Amino acid sequence: MLVSMTDSNQLRISGRIDAGNAAELEKQMLEECLPEMTAQCADKEITIDASGLEYISSAGLRVLLKFKKTADRPVIINNVSSEIFDIFDVTGFASIFDVRKKMREVDASGCEIIGRGGNGTVYKLDDETILKEYHGNTSLEDICKEKEYAKTCFVNGISTAISYDIVRCGENYGIVFEMIKADTVAGTIRKHPEMLDDLAAKMGRLFKQMHETELPNGALPDTAAFLKEKIRQMGKYYTPAEQELLYKLLETAGEKKGIVHGDFHTQNVMLQDGEVVLIDMADVSLGAPLIDLGISYFLFVDGAKSRPWDVERFLGISPEQALRIWDIMLRTYYETDDEAVLKEKEEQIRLFSLFKVALNPAIWPNASAQAVEAFVNTARDRLFPLLEKKY
Ligand SMILES: Nc1ncnc2c1ncn2[C@@H]1O[C@H](COP(=O)(O)OP(=O)(O)O)[C@@H](O)[C@H]1O
Ligand SMILES: [Mg+2]
Known part of the structure; x- marks a missing residue:
């Protein structure tokens, strides 16, 4: 058998498929497997496991194409070897099918x-x-x-x-x-505290460069859409009037969209040959810079003032160092030492830091009941009164 049905929407093909046996493959796929799959479940996408496929010629590819047309639903070709992936790629078939490479096994024990x-x-x-x-x-x-x-x-x-x-x-x-061949910013500062000011300025410039990188819509998830959904989910804890305040604040973040990192701090920025390199891109999105500044304010400033142990643990630096880094980052970011301007910017950023706190229960579904209560109380004590005055 060149092909076997392993589930109502799964097939496995194996061996070498060429002009010599393509007709046989076609018979098995279209006349035997497909009618049975359609009888069992007609609307699910079909996955073809190609882990046992050793070779496929153009005759074989044509059978797959015919299968997809006849099935008239998405077909995923999974676990293909690098060599076979190349065949799909050069023939253009990789854009017709959803072709996924076989994952390598990596054993890191001992590393x-x-x-x-x-x-x-x-x-x-x-x-x-x-x-x-x-x-x-x-x-x-x-x-x-x-x-x-x-x-x-x-x-x-x-x-x-x-x-x-x-x-x-x-x-x-x-x-x-x-591999970035150097330490994190936090590790470097621990070894060379005298480098703090220079590194903070570099972080400020990197932060700004990201925020000024505008990408087409859809290139990354939309920050505002994500946050709106979180505000909606917080209906479990907040009144509709409180949710309304959060929607209004979000609107004031502005239309400008850049890359938002979502977790910008001293353990997620590394140094390589004197240049800062960003890592940990799990929470990246496309949106207003103020959201990102608010998150980092929460980590650096709010952290240093109210959760010093978190700063040591998550940022890898002391609370005093966190405050100094923030101050230098902000001056570099806004390219000013005008205290009045900086104060005004920081006030605005602080609102978005509290906004993040207000949404934390929805952002961190594993937060303890105690933590959730603390976040909600902070929003009620420190954010909503300010927003009520503003709007
Ligand atoms: N590409 C890399 N090169 C060297 N070290 C790295 C690299 N990526 C991560 N690290 C190290 O691993 C740590 C954790 O990685 P990170 O991606 O931040 O994980 P997490 O999402 O769990 O925070 C980093 O703080 C850094 O010390
Ligand atoms: Mg990290």
């Missing part, structure tokens, strides 16, 4: 651990590449997104690690990235 973050563990695979292995609770879909976002930012001139491929690591998945 040096060079970092840990909220999402996973980072291993050094060799001198050029690292593996970011995700915890089991991160979906493959989210991992694919992170890889795509990193690529989109990279091709648009943002200094970030090249994302190579998605791999299997036993039960988990991971992304293989180019």
